[in-house]
Amino acid sequence: MINGYVKLHRSLTKWEWYTDANTLRLFLHCLLMANHADVKFRGVMIKRGSFQTSFQMLSAETGLSIQNIRTALNKLEVTG
DSSP states (O other): OOOSOOOOOGGGGGSTTTTOHHHHHHHHHHHHHSOSSOEEETTEEEOTTOOOOOHHHHHHHHOOOHHHHHHHHHHHHHTO
16 A cells, blocks of 8 residues: 655756656656565565566556666666
């Protein structure tokens, strides 16, 4: 069940990927999907701030192609 809210600061508009629609969309999706507390999923502990997914699931949930997902994740990883 999805609970709570995510607080965003207005300075997000100054972020280098803010104008890249695919990267921004994936980033916001990940923020919204991240666990707010540690949970156990199929015997594996998933830590707070992370979530279980796949390229296919991210594609279905965001409407982006798998290649767009990979490119956006690469951009996010490279820039920390």
